[in-house]
Amino acid sequence: MLYSNDMTLNLMRLKRCKKIYSFVFYIYLLGGIMLIVYSIVNSVIFAWEWFYAITTTARSPSGLVIGVIIDAIIVAPPAFILAYHGSVKQHDLYAIFALVLISLNLVLMIILKNKKFFDPMPFAFYVVLLYSVVCIGVSLLNIWANIVYHKLENSYGFPHFNERFSEYEEEKKQRKIMDKYEMEMRRRMKTATDTMSGVDSPIEILEDKDLSHKPDMMDSL
Structure with missing residues (x-):
C-alpha cells in the first residue's frame, strides 16, 4: 500500500512539473511576442516621423523605440x-542561461x-520591466x-508511475534476462556436444584395436 502511495505521489509531482514546463514555454513565447509587437506598434504610432531622420538622439522617441x-x-x-x-x-544549463540573460537585460534597462533614456516614453520601461x-x-x-x-527520473516506475505497468516492464526485463541466459546455456550445451562428438568412446577404441589387430607368431602357436 505504501509502495502504491509513493507512485501516486510521484505521478502527481511529474504532472506538476509538466504543467510548469508548459507554463514556462508559453510565458516566454507570448512575452517575447508582446515585447516585439509593442515595440513595432510604438514605432508606427509614436515615432514614425523620426524613423526616417538622418540623425536621432538617444532620448528622442525614435531612438527610444529603436x-x-x-x-x-x-x-x-x-x-x-x-x-x-x-523546460x-x-x-538545467539552458534554464540557468535564460535566467541570466533576462536578469542582465533587466539590469541594463x-x-x-x-x-x-525612457523619459520620452516611461511606459516602455514598465513593459520591459x-x-x-x-x-x-x-x-x-x-x-x-x-x-x-531529475529526482523522479531515478524513482521506480518513471515515467508512468503505474504499478501494473511497472510490473509488466519488470517482467519484460526479466524475460529478456532469462532469454539471454537460456540462449547462452543452449550455446554452451551445443559446444559441449560438438566437443564430445569428436572424442571416441572406450568401446569404439577397443573395436578399432580389434579390427587393426593382426595375428602374429604367438597367435599361430
Missing part, C-alpha cells in the same frame, strides 16, 4: 530558445532608465521543476 526594438530582437528570441530547452528538454520580472520568476520555477524532475 532601442526597445533592438532589445526585443536581441533578448526575446534567444531567451525563448533557452527557455524551450530548459521542454529539461536541460534600469541603468538606461537612470540615464533618462514586466516582461523581465515575469520571465525571471518562471525561470526560477523552471529550475525548481528540473530538480524535482
Whole structure:
C-alpha cells in the first residue's frame, strides 16, 4: 500500500512539473511576442516621423523605440530558445542561461532608465520591466521543476508511475534476462556436444584395436 502511495505521489509531482514546463514555454513565447509587437506598434504610432531622420538622439522617441526594438530582437528570441530547452528538454544549463540573460537585460534597462533614456516614453520601461520580472520568476520555477524532475527520473516506475505497468516492464526485463541466459546455456550445451562428438568412446577404441589387430607368431602357436 505504501509502495502504491509513493507512485501516486510521484505521478502527481511529474504532472506538476509538466504543467510548469508548459507554463514556462508559453510565458516566454507570448512575452517575447508582446515585447516585439509593442515595440513595432510604438514605432508606427509614436515615432514614425523620426524613423526616417538622418540623425536621432538617444532620448528622442525614435531612438527610444529603436532601442526597445533592438532589445526585443536581441533578448526575446534567444531567451525563448533557452527557455524551450530548459523546460521542454529539461536541460538545467539552458534554464540557468535564460535566467541570466533576462536578469542582465533587466539590469541594463534600469541603468538606461537612470540615464533618462525612457523619459520620452516611461511606459516602455514598465513593459520591459514586466516582461523581465515575469520571465525571471518562471525561470526560477523552471529550475525548481528540473530538480524535482531529475529526482523522479531515478524513482521506480518513471515515467508512468503505474504499478501494473511497472510490473509488466519488470517482467519484460526479466524475460529478456532469462532469454539471454537460456540462449547462452543452449550455446554452451551445443559446444559441449560438438566437443564430445569428436572424442571416441572406450568401446569404439577397443573395436578399432580389434579390427587393426593382426595375428602374429604367438597367435599361430
